[in-house]
Amino acid sequence: MYEKEKKLAKSYIDGKVSRRSMLRGMASMGVTASTAGVLVNAAATQALAQNGFDWKKYSGTTVKLLLNQHPYADAMIANLDNFKELTGMDVEYDIFPEDVYFDKVTAALSSGSSEYDAFMTGAYMTWTYGPAGWIDDLNEYIGDDSKTNPDYNWEDMLEGVRKSCAWNGQPGGALGSDDAKQWCIPWGYEQNNLTYNSRMFNEAGLTVPTNIDELASTAAEAKAKLNGVYGIGVRGSRSWATIHPGFLSAYANFGQKDLNVSDDGMLSAAMNTDVSRNMHEKWVKMIQDSGAPDWSTHTWYQAGTDLGAGKSAMIFDADILGYFMNGGDNAEAGNLSFAPFAANPEAKAPTPNIWIWSLAMANASKQKDATWYFLQWASGPEHALFGATEMDFVNPVRKSVWADAGFRSRLDKNYPGYVEMHDISAPGAQIYFTAQPLFFDLTTEWAATLQKMVANEVPVDEGLDQLAQSVDRQLKEAGLG
Amino acid sequence: MATSTTGDPSRRKFTINKKYLPYLLSLPALLTCIGILIPFFTAVAYSLQRYRLSQPWAQKYNWGENYINFMTDPSFWNTLKVSMTYAFVTVGVELLLGLGIALLLQKRTRFNNFVSIMLLMPLMTAPALASLMWKLMTNPGFGVLSYFAETIGIEDMRWASDPSTAMLTVVIVDVWVYTPFIMILLLAGLRSLPRQPFEAAELDAVPRLFVFWRITLPMLTPFLLTATLFRVIESIQQFDIIYAMTQGGPGDTLTVFQVEAYLNFFQSTNVGRSAALLMILWAITYFLSNIFIKNWLRLREKARGGA
Numbered sequence: 001m002y003e004k005e006k007k008l009a010k011s012y013i014d015g016k017v018s019r020r021s022m023l024r025g026m027a028s029m030g031v032t033a034s035t036a037g038v039l040v041n042a043a044a045t046q047a048l049a050q051n052g053f054d055w056k057k058y059s060g061t062t063v064k065l066l067l068n069q070h071p072y073a074d075a076m077i078a079n080l081d082n083f084k085e086l087t088g089m090d091v092e093y094d095i096f097p098e099d100v101y102f103d104k105v106t107a108a109l110s111s112g113s114s115e116y117d118a119f120m121t122g123a124y125m126t127w128t129y130g131p132a133g134w135i136d137d138l139n140e141y142i143g144d145d146s147k148t149n150p151d152y153n154w155e156d157m158l159e160g161v162r163k164s165c166a167w168n169g170q171p172g173g174a175l176g177s178d179d180a181k182q183w184c185i186p187w188g189y190e191q192n193n194l195t196y197n198s199r200m201f202n203e204a205g206l207t208v209p210t211n212i213d214e215l216a217s218t219a220a221e222a223k224a225k226l227n228g229v230y231g232i233g234v235r236g237s238r239s240w241a242t243i244h245p246g247f248l249s250a251y252a253n254f255g256q257k258d259l260n261v262s263d264d265g266m267l268s269a270a271m272n273t274d275v276s277r278n279m280h281e282k283w284v285k286m287i288q289d290s291g292a293p294d295w296s297t298h299t300w301y302q303a304g305t306d307l308g309a310g311k312s313a314m315i316f317d318a319d320i321l322g323y324f325m326n327g328g329d330n331a332e333a334g335n336l337s338f339a340p341f342a343a344n345p346e347a348k349a350p351t352p353n354i355w356i357w358s359l360a361m362a363n364a365s366k367q368k369d370a371t372w373y374f375l376q377w378a379s380g381p382e383h384a385l386f387g388a389t390e391m392d393f394v395n396p397v398r399k400s401v402w403a404d405a406g407f408r409s410r411l412d413k414n415y416p417g418y419v420e421m422h423d424i425s426a427p428g429a430q431i432y433f434t435a436q437p438l439f440f441d442l443t444t445e446w447a448a449t450l451q452k453m454v455a456n457e458v459p460v461d462e463g464l465d466q467l468a469q470s471v472d473r474q475l476k477e478a479g480l481g
Numbered sequence: 482m483a484t485s486t487t488g489d490p491s492r493r494k495f496t497i498n499k500k501y502l503p504y505l506l507s508l509p510a511l512l513t514c515i516g517i518l519i520p521f522f523t524a525v526a527y528s529l530q531r532y533r534l535s536q537p538w539a540q541k542y543n544w545g546e547n548y549i550n551f552m553t554d555p556s557f558w559n560t561l562k563v564s565m566t567y568a569f570v571t572v573g574v575e576l577l578l579g580l581g582i583a584l585l586l587q588k589r590t591r592f593n594n595f596v597s598i599m600l601l602m603p604l605m606t607a608p609a610l611a612s613l614m615w616k617l618m619t620n621p622g623f624g625v626l627s628y629f630a631e632t633i634g635i636e637d638m639r640w641a642s643d644p645s646t647a648m649l650t651v652v653i654v655d656v657w658v659y660t661p662f663i664m665i666l667l668l669a670g671l672r673s674l675p676r677q678p679f680e681a682a683e684l685d686a687v688p689r690l691f692v693f694w695r696i697t698l699p700m701l702t703p704f705l706l707t708a709t710l711f712r713v714i715e716s717i718q719q720f721d722i723i724y725a726m727t728q729g730g731p732g733d734t735l736t737v738f739q740v741e742a743y744l745n746f747f748q749s750t751n752v753g754r755s756a757a758l759l760m761i762l763w764a765i766t767y768f769l770s771n772i773f774i775k776n777w778l779r780l781r782e783k784a785r786g787g788a
Contacts, residue, residue: 102747103747106534106747106750110534110750127535128534128535128750131535131536131537131538132534132535132537132750133537228622237728237730238727238728238729238730238731238732239728240748292622293621293622293637293639293642294620294621294622294639294640294641294642295642296642296643296727296730296731297616297641297642297726297727297728297730306622311622437533437535437536438535438749440748440749440750441748441749441751444744444748444749447730448729448730448731448732448733449732451644451730451731451732452644452731452732452733454731455643455644455645455731455732457644457732470556477550478533478536478539479536479539
């Protein structure tokens, strides 16, 4: 059964037929596009098994994962049987919703428990986990030919993303430096750009903004012209997560930094410059004039669902948030469009600060080599392509997937402007924060200060001076400033 | 443990040396205490350390430095102020409302019994769920309470999103959840009061307000103190309602002790500061509990005819 179909899938993997011919051939045999995808993935896994690498070395071993409830985890689970077949290994996992996920990770890692071998994480979290000795430097696996299959192709990972997951552990140390440790492997990532409701934009005669002044005026116009709709969705809760998406992407676009690093490695606050004040003033006024009325409680969830429900005209947030809101049962599904965004009118290109869902290995794991087998498969090119073309594994972190014609045409068809947005902003996409262990303290306080500014509890310049003073005090207390 | 045997070896009787009996009997209590005391003393030790999980190499005893730093840290004083305000406002309102409802339901009728059971419903709701429910009801865009506010002329009410109304909003949620607790406690107290003084007052046609101030309230005071003690201790340790609704914001409007300690530990991994904050919270709770218990004991003695 399916022998002919499998052969066709293998021919496609071997590069003997194009994707179009393969899909046409499958269709003539009565195979749907989604089944064809499954067959192609199975053929890719078989091809992987034939690359001379001993995939069965840890057959019979079970690795246990700690996962966040996320489409990336769903894509991995959907493809897990292929991994089991390839390696003879078993995989167990616990999945937690994001609200409690990182508390669970912190508890599991800090206790030194060996229950979980690997887990999902963000790159920022590794700035705590790495120095604490809770996770392994994965360079020693990536660079070891006896442990890593020859088709893994580490260089295929987008450079900015790959480097953003590597840090030398020195406060203020550059991400991706030569001495950096690879604390985690990028899995999927989010750029921060504009997602706008094209139906509303057409209705109100709006044009897509290209800088922060236009963003503020377009948001104000949208609010004025569209009944019951607010102009711009950005995050506002009292959390580090308010700072890292649109806000820091805009901030970095003006060439601003969060911290200064002196020659002797000491850190100091850098957010109270004139340029920063100017940018903060515009940001705060934009929220006051056209943001959500309950902005100060908005997380990614509210920003996204309001866009999907037609309550906001646009968001400056994670591109994949717009991606997911453009489908499913959302009221505005099919009406959303995407655009790259550079806040600074003088900037040549966008500088999206990125969030990277990554995979890390617990240092307490008792079966690290077997765990690495899972990690290299889950972050390998075959699974990335499967996830991107058959599931909702966007944004992929591999160049090869972004070059895949099938993936690009699927995105182009259903998500207008998405591919173009990605291509324009990807070169500038990276983490723009200074890597240091007080990341969460300082960004949470930054978010609280923004809330005070928006609520007119403190003027912008005074608020920034107070923030800088507090940041410097905390850095000093921690021996970093 | 020592054991002794007497009589026929085939019918040995298991006895315990009287000397060790008190220790054996208190063993369960001791084990329970150990379960509480070990984490407590660990927390005390952490509070005297500079200890961040992200900087394990810098872990060392700094003795009272965490506490001394609080003295000059405006965010600590804000936390203290917010926690005390929250605790006293919520408990004050809940006491007044709870007492009022209990007085209305004092008479044993079917209707009153039914209403008192119905009024307990909020207490059955987990505070975190109640907060999510209220978060939806107070949503400025579609919340039913925002709609009502608008119909009575309060435009653009932002509830927990605005620093000027955030405290009010979380107090309302707390009052909704916990007033039934005070109500049921005071209702039980009212119904257990001896009838004679009230009957005597009725015969003498004493005004109801006078009866309330001079008979009901003094006799109800032990119940009021008990309810206040429980609620103050719980309220000063509030976490779920505030965190679920605002995460301590906007700005620092609602950064109570537990929220601040939680963020310090789980987000900043600053174990030392988090433990020191909780130690101060423990000291405040201990101090307040002592005051209430002493007063409660004094009133009990008085009721028994003591000095």
